[in-house]
Amino acid sequence: MKMKTYQAGPLEANNYLLWDEETKQAVLIDCSDFTQELEEDIKTLGLKLEYILLTHGHFDHVLGVNETAKALGAKVGGHKDDLPLLENINEFSAFVDFPQTTPPKVDFYVKDGDEIEFGKNRIKVFHTAGHTEGGICYLVNGEKLFSGDTLFRGSYGRTDLFGGNFDKIYSSINEVLFKLDDKTEVYPGHGESSTIGFEKKYNEINNR
Ligand SMILES: [Zn+2]
Numbered sequence: 375m376k377m378k379t380y381q382a383g384p385l386e387a388n389n390y391l392l393w394d395e396e397t398k399q400a401v402l403i404d405c406s407d408f409t410q411e412l413e414e415d416i417k418t419l420g421l422k423l424e425y426i427l428l429t430h431g432h433f434d435h436v437l438g439v440n441e442t443a444k445a446l447g448a449k450v451g452g453h454k455d456d457l458p459l460l461e462n463i464n465e466f467s468a469f470v471d472f473p474q475t476t477p478p479k480v481d482f483y484v485k486d487g488d489e490i491e492f493g494k495n496r497i498k499v500f501h502t503a504g505h506t507e508g509g510i511c512y513l514v515n516g517e518k519l520f521s522g523d524t525l526f527r528g529s530y531g532r533t534d535l536f537g538g539n540f541d542k543i544y545s546s547i548n549e550v551l552f553k554l555d556d557k558t559e560v561y562p563g564h565g566e567s568s569t570i571g572f573e574k575k576y577n578e579i580n581n582r
């Protein structure tokens with residue numbers, strides 16, 4: 375599997391494009407803006423974007439969903455508990471300088487334990503509430519964890535926004551994510567990548 379990271383949108387969220395080199399099937403994790411770079415990469419590499427998978431419903435991760443899904447023919451998956459965030463996106467994004475937008479449309483729901491395949495690759499879904507009610511982490515091939523705003527390098531997502539809950543993010547991280555192998559690579563919604571082993575040692579959630 376190949377991967378490329380894009381930083382896009384008003385808060386420079388990470389969007390991750392994953393693809394199977396053999397079948398050319400691709401998946402995009404979060405879509406904070408519709409960028410020419412992504413569209414050109416898809417064309418150049420001859421990829422078929424099957425899914426856009428949302429880690430959560432915050433506007434800074436989903437502002438490009440509708441346009442990208444339409445342009446590239448992808449289906450959008452997200453957790454239903456974050457629908458209130460998506461439906462009221464213009465209310466939540468009012469403090470940044472970004473044009474009003476149509477609420478992102480979700481084509482299918484993902485839930486804890488689901489498995490999604492593209493080519494020979496397998497994505498496992500973990501429902502990790504706390505930053506938002508419908509927060510999701512995606513584990514790809516048992517090796518790479520796409521952690522959205524749940525787990526960052528050294529820190530974790532804020533819990534003072536709509537749907538946030540510290541006790542939930544605490545247990546999502548300690549009872550779910552920290553049970554993964556130490557070697558698991560972590561690719562968050564903002565900032566640098568990490569590993570589960572590093573975070574178990576240094577993440578501030580357990581060093582407060
Ligand atoms: Zn967020």
Ligand SMILES: [Zn+2]
Nearest residue numbers: 432434523563
């Ligand atoms: Zn974010």
